[in-house]
Amino acid sequence: MSNRVEDLVEKLTLELLADTGIELVDVEYVKERDWYLRVFLDKAGGIEIEDCQWLSEQLEEKLDQLDPIKDSYYLEVSSPGLDRALKKEKDFLRHVGDMVEINTYAPIDGKRVIVGKLTGLVENSIQLEVDGLALAIPRDKAAQVRLHLDFK
Known part of the structure; x- marks a missing residue:
């Protein structure tokens, strides 16, 4: 389930980020106490709160239209942090x-x-x-x- 959600959100995010200079670092859909959909971004000079807010609003709109996730979840868009994981x-x-x-x-x-x-x-x-x-x-x-x- 989570891989399908992650793949879809990655595809949508890459479309939204085209020509913005913002890089998609990772997407994770995880069950902690609740479900969390986390999108991590970066760009030269560092990601800014406005970048995260913009993508969060755009992505939320797309996800509301498509409604691909049946569980209720929290969407978090942020920087991967200074100690970012290396995956790709x-x-x-x-x-x-x-x-x-x-x-x-x-x-x-x-x-x-x-x-x-x-x-x-x-x-x-x-x-x-x-x-x-x-x-x-x-x-x-x-x-x-x-x-x-x-x-x-």
Whole structure:
């Protein structure tokens, strides 16, 4: 159910964002206590509240017309945040050289959280530099990959 909703909302959002300079980062439709439809946006220089409000109004109008979601839900349109998750190939390519934090499904070299500099994405393997050493982690072993924030 959620993939169908996410795919439809992604398609509608991409149509609305055409020629705006705003990038669709991700769409998620998740059940927490209630259902949430979350749309994450970005653009050069950072996303602004007006961008989120504009898309929220446009998307809400389209979704009301089509009525594809039978559950009641909350629509949230926002920036992915400073510690954004990297999911798509373009996310990895854009953030080469940045520090990332990878949470793995099972320990790798005794660790389930690995922090390093992203050096690339090769054949579905996340390439990192950790303490001066090259490390490759298969994407299917990574539960989550996020930009790493260091508050030193």
